[in-house]
Amino acid sequence: MALISLLVLCLLVSISSAEISNKVGINYGQLGNNLPLPSKSVELIKSLKAKRVKIYDANPEILKALKNTDLQVSIMVPNELISNISSNQTLADQWVQTNVVPFYPDTLIRYLLVGNEILSNPDQETWFNLVPAMRLIKHSLKTHGILKVKVGTTSAMSVLESSFPPSNGTFRSDISDRVIKPMLHFLNRTKSFFFLDAYPYFPWSTDPTNINLDYALLEAKKITVTDPVTGLTYTNLFDQMVDAVIFAMKRLGYPDIRIWIAETGWPSAGDVTEIGANIYNAATYNRNIVKKFTTKPPVGTPARPGSVLPSFIFALFNENQKTGPGTERNFGLLYPNGTNVYEIDLSGKTPESEYKALPPPENNEPYKGKIWCVVAKEANRSALGSALSYACSQGNKTCDPLQPGKPCFKPDSILWHASYAFSSYWAQFRKSGGTCYFNGLATQTTKDPSYGHCRFPSVTL
Numbered sequence: 001m002a003l004i005s006l007l008v009l010c011l012l013v014s015i016s017s018a019e020i021s022n023k024v025g026i027n028y029g030q031l032g033n034n035l036p037l038p039s040k041s042v043e044l045i046k047s048l049k050a051k052r053v054k055i056y057d058a059n060p061e062i063l064k065a066l067k068n069t070d071l072q073v074s075i076m077v078p079n080e081l082i083s084n085i086s087s088n089q090t091l092a093d094q095w096v097q098t099n100v101v102p103f104y105p106d107t108l109i110r111y112l113l114v115g116n117e118i119l120s121n122p123d124q125e126t127w128f129n130l131v132p133a134m135r136l137i138k139h140s141l142k143t144h145g146i147l148k149v150k151v152g153t154t155s156a157m158s159v160l161e162s163s164f165p166p167s168n169g170t171f172r173s174d175i176s177d178r179v180i181k182p183m184l185h186f187l188n189r190t191k192s193f194f195f196l197d198a199y200p201y202f203p204w205s206t207d208p209t210n211i212n213l214d215y216a217l218l219e220a221k222k223i224t225v226t227d228p229v230t231g232l233t234y235t236n237l238f239d240q241m242v243d244a245v246i247f248a249m250k251r252l253g254y255p256d257i258r259i260w261i262a263e264t265g266w267p268s269a270g271d272v273t274e275i276g277a278n279i280y281n282a283a284t285y286n287r288n289i290v291k292k293f294t295t296k297p298p299v300g301t302p303a304r305p306g307s308v309l310p311s312f313i314f315a316l317f318n319e320n321q322k323t324g325p326g327t328e329r330n331f332g333l334l335y336p337n338g339t340n341v342y343e344i345d346l347s348g349k350t351p352e353s354e355y356k357a358l359p360p361p362e363n364n365e366p367y368k369g370k371i372w373c374v375v376a377k378e379a380n381r382s383a384l385g386s387a388l389s390y391a392c393s394q395g396n397k398t399c400d401p402l403q404p405g406k407p408c409f410k411p412d413s414i415l416w417h418a419s420y421a422f423s424s425y426w427a428q429f430r431k432s433g434g435t436c437y438f439n440g441l442a443t444q445t446t447k448d449p450s451y452g453h454c455r456f457p458s459v460t461l
């Protein structure tokens with residue numbers, strides 16, 4: 001009898017751990033005006049051998065396209081709705097009724113994330129509405145008899161005020177008591193996950209002299225970092241980041257909440273000023289991290305050896321409408337036309353030797369020459385006038401050479417003048433945080449645009 005119940009128990013344990021498999025998923029972001037239709041995108045997701053997909057809303061076309069596939073799906077309540085939902089059960093019920101019920105269970109919706117990196121968003125009011133909204137959404141799911149869907153929210157590493165050494169991991173004091181504690185209580189009670197966005201690319205690229213690139217790419221064979229407090233030894237930056245979160249949760253009394261890697265990845269291209277964003281590094285990081293995620297038995301991290309780390313790689317496509325630096329638009333495994341940026345198999349089963357050689361990296365060191373900021377090829381010409389006025393209104397004498405009779409007046413075109421103004425603005429303000437972006441109208445170039453007697457101001461790193 002005891003033996004039989006032990007067997008049953010084993011069976012149950014193996015079923016429940018099979019439920020959280022180590023299969024890798026993909027983030028399907030849609031911030032592009034040139035992306036394939038959902039039905040085509042779902043085919044592409046399958047061709048990458050992803051087993052799960054996360055979207056940043058509850059797009060009905062996508063949820064329809066995912067119907068009757070074996071892809072597990074994570075959907076999201078948009079940030080803008082959190083505050084209203086947090087105080088209104090009717091609204092939470094309506095959201096679930098509209099966005100989950102019509103698709104469940106034929107679409108394998110399994111995770112429902114309330115907002116995206118809310119705690120890194122400056123709108124503080126939403127921070128305090130986050131956990132109440134999660135509770136009401138969970139309650140609505142229960143009301144509808146939908147018990148298989150875990151509720152969570154995604155967090156960036158910036159929820160920590162300290163992450164090194166990992167044992168010193170500590171949540172920011174402005175959210176620790178008022179948001180994180182109740183959130184951890186909720187996640188623990190509902191057996192959900194801490195959904196973490198973790199990119200070794202960012203800490204490495206801001207401090208490439210002190211952090212070894214191979215350590216960030218999971219390529220280091222000899223470099224290790226030992227945490228002096230725990231004695232745990234780290235062989236890569238990713239593990240360090242995950243364990244910092246684990247120790248931060250432990251500090252608040254929740255040592256057992258599972259981590260889900262909601263986003264990780266590496267950009268395959270970026271601005272001239274952005275170091276290490278290339279196909280070689282992106283392919284290396286993503287292949288290595290997939291290998292880590294899919295290894296059996298699971299490797300886990302030094303703080304939780306052997307634990308499964310379920311995951312979503314960022315991202316399916318390069319998304320041309322993401323704002324910010326160039327890397328933001330180049331995290332995709334695929335170009336918008338559906339071809340691979342580099343070969344990758346998210347099942348982790350393709351051996352390294354079967355991949356074609358990668359183009360050697362050319363920007364693993366900071367760029368040494370001069371850089372200018374000019375109008376981008378695809379810039380919307382009608383929007384240039386106001387960007388030009390803005391650039392010229394900043395600083396001292398930014399656009400003086402553009403005045404009639406001055407060396408940069410001719411050719412008297414808005415395109416030319418805007419390029420001059422962007423370069424002049426950027427040269428003056430880069431040190432204080434000014435960027436060469438102008439809502440996508442500007443791009444960096446290493447080709448000197450100076451012409452005749454007009455010298456364009458430049459930037460050196």
Ligand SMILES: *[C@@H]1O[C@H](CO)[C@@H](O)[C@H](O)[C@H]1NC(C)=O
Pocket residue numbers: 080081084
């Ligand atoms: C939130 O509720 C207020 C008051 O009912 C409404 O005016 C507002 O449009 C709602 N916001 C959103 C994003 O739905």
Ligand SMILES: *[C@@H]1O[C@H](CO)[C@@H](O)[C@H](O)[C@H]1NC(C)=O
Pocket residue numbers: 088090091094
């Ligand atoms: C709650 O949401 C419902 C549905 O949108 C709306 O009709 C109602 O006015 C809201 N209640 C409050 C107190 O805002």
Ligand SMILES: *[C@@H]1O[C@H](CO)[C@@H](O)[C@H](O)[C@H]1NC(C)=O
Pocket residue numbers: 161162164165168170
């Ligand atoms: C540990 O974290 C605290 C902030 O939470 C920080 O002040 C301290 O410098 C960190 N310790 C080390 C050794 O980095």
Ligand SMILES: *[C@@H]1O[C@H](CO)[C@@H](O)[C@H](O)[C@H]1NC(C)=O
Pocket residue numbers: 185188189253254
């Ligand atoms: C977390 O959940 C576990 C299992 O349900 C429970 O035993 C534990 O007391 C919970 N921890 C806290 C701090 O509530």
Ligand SMILES: *[C@@H]1O[C@H](CO)[C@@H](O)[C@H](O)[C@H]1NC(C)=O
Pocket residue numbers: 335336337338339
């Ligand atoms: C797809 O797009 C990439 C990047 O723009 C380009 O290099 C490639 O040639 C395109 N492939 C096809 C089949 O159009």
Ligand SMILES: *[C@@H]1O[C@H](CO)[C@@H](O)[C@H](O)[C@H]1NC(C)=O
Pocket residue numbers: 380381382383
């Ligand atoms: C181009 O810019 C103008 C002025 O800002 C704007 O009204 C228009 O919608 C933009 N066109 C596109 C295609 O973005």
Ligand SMILES: *[C@@H]1O[C@H](CO)[C@@H](O)[C@H](O)[C@H]1NC(C)=O
Pocket residue numbers: 394395396
């Ligand atoms: C412009 O010049 C004045 C006087 O030289 C100086 O005080 C001010 O800081 C300058 N402003 C900028 C934005 O460089």
